[in-house]
Amino acid sequence: MITLYGDVTKTRANRCSWMLNEIGIEHGREPLAFRPGDAKPPEFLALNPNGKCPTLIDGDFVLFESLAINLYLARRYGGLLGPQTPQEDALMTQWSLWVATEVEKPLLLTSAVRYLFDPCTPDGEEEAITMKKLARPWSVLDGHLKDREFILGDRLTVADINVAAVMHFIPIAGIDISPWPAMKRWLESCLARPGAIDLASVRFRVPRPPSSRDIFAMFL
Amino acid sequence: MITLYGDVTKTRANRCSWMLNEIGIEHGREPLAFRPGDAKPPEFLALNPNGKCPTLIDGDFVLFESLAINLYLARRYGGLLGPQTPQEDALMTQWSLWVATEVEKPLLLTSAVRYLFDPCTPDGEEEAITMKKLARPWSVLDGHLKDREFILGDRLTVADINVAAVMHFIPIAGIDISPWPAMKRWLESCLARPGAIDLASVRFRVPRPPSSRDIFAMFL
Known part of the structure; x- marks a missing residue:
């Protein structure tokens, strides 16, 4: 069970x-x-x-x-949805670690200043710093998806679910990812799946830390 | 090859x-x-x-x-060193993601202010913040290792290598981990292995960012 x-x-x-x-x-x-x-x-x-x-x-x-x-x-x-070969297993693990180390924390900070914090402060200096950090991994993912429907190629796998699940704050916080069109198409198609329903609703707010330093320290 | x-x-x-x-x-x-x-x-x-x-x-x-x-x-x-069962495979992946998300960035920041930055500024406010963050996962790992020689039990595996490799800055930066004695014993024994030789030498310095906020933003 x-x-x-x-x-x-x-x-x-x-x-x-x-x-x-x-x-x-x-x-x-x-x-x-x-x-x-x-x-x-x-x-x-x-x-x-x-x-x-x-x-x-x-x-x-x-x-x-x-x-x-x-x-x-x-x-x-x-x-x-899972690996069929040792190489696929390695790639699914690789993309899961990649999204956790390259994307998760700067994206969470961007989402916080735009949406989760009370009060929220979009388009501030914090967001400029984090969006610059995110541009690098997002360009990599966008390039990777230019000629692939899914991360491993032509079928949905746990690699897509893990990467898209970490990135589900993008639509919620209204982050513009139109500079990365292949990634945008892929993310929208993943998050539109009926199974992803629980990712559409986030029902909490967090008090905004007093200083810019404290905001960055919060997501370390 | x-x-x-x-x-x-x-x-x-x-x-x-x-x-x-x-x-x-x-x-x-x-x-x-x-x-x-x-x-x-x-x-x-x-x-x-x-x-x-x-x-x-x-x-x-x-x-x-x-x-x-x-x-x-x-x-x-x-x-x-690798998994013998699906459960072992899952635990090796779990501890690898755990160290990447819970430990890596605050530890890197602590190591930077103590050792990698030029000039370095140990025992400052930044270190106090990061050590408070690290105390939580380190207490978990210490508790886990109280009655185990290695992370998965009685043999060295990739779980130990991945977690200890991320934590190799602890001795280099002279971070005191004596409050976590089981973790300390385990880490010293892992890093003393002949195979870990390349982790003992770190030969680079990084200019210290101008503000405390910039230091935290660097490791996001």
Whole structure:
């Protein structure tokens, strides 16, 4: 029995709910979410000592890190969503690490100043810095997708789901990605999938830190 | 034929050279390194459009992202360094993503203010912020290693190599990790392995950005 821990409107469990939806596998959900400072239940900390969602339980096997959970589900239960060769497995892992290290934090900061912070401050100096950082990996992805429908070629895989799931804040925060048309076409087509429904709704706001330095420190 | 691109004294190729050393597999090395603003050779950009090292070539297969390269090498050629079951594979991927998202950037910033920046400014406000961030994941890893010799239990695997390789700046920058004794014992034992030799030498300095905000923005 598979159980996904994490509220899909407030945690990265929405990334894993997309994968579970695509696979169509029966599973349970425990919609936990913690605010900063919340005491975390000992029985949850026993499962994941990081005290973070999502956490996945498959029988007696426990896994954390949203992108690792999706890679596991794809390899184990995903059929063609998962790797068919060692090379495909390596590329799916590569793109998952790439989006986590090159894209996730600057994109989250951009989304915060444009949308998540209360008050939000779009088009400020912070956004200019992060958009300059994002231009580099986005040009790489755009170039890669110029002659490919999906990241691995002609079929949807966990590589698309992990990269697009990290990038789901782009439409929510109204970030203009028209300079990267192949990436834009691909992202819109991925996020329009019925399975990605939980990524469309984000229902939280975060107080805006007092200084520009504190904003950058928040997303380190 | 396997070739590793990247100067081990200036790029994260030192992470992959460790894995190649542990496996003991024959391979070639191309010690490339680029400084900011350097023009990158078109033939290298054709291999890795990110223009970053390390990049691995195995026959006609090309891979980037240092931790993904190590996972591939371990799965393909690493014997017991790699996964023996789907669960082990998932845990190796999980810990690799965990160290990249929870540890890498705050640790790099701490190492920069203590060691890599010219001038360096240890024990400043920036270090206090990053050490507070690092205390959380390090307590998790310390707790995990209290009753385990290695991350997956009783044998060295790619999980140890990837996590320890990201954390190799700790001794170089003289960061005190004595509050996490199990992690300290484990890290020292990993980095003392003959295969990890390239991680001991870091031969570059970076100009210190003018403001605290710019320091944090640099590592986003």
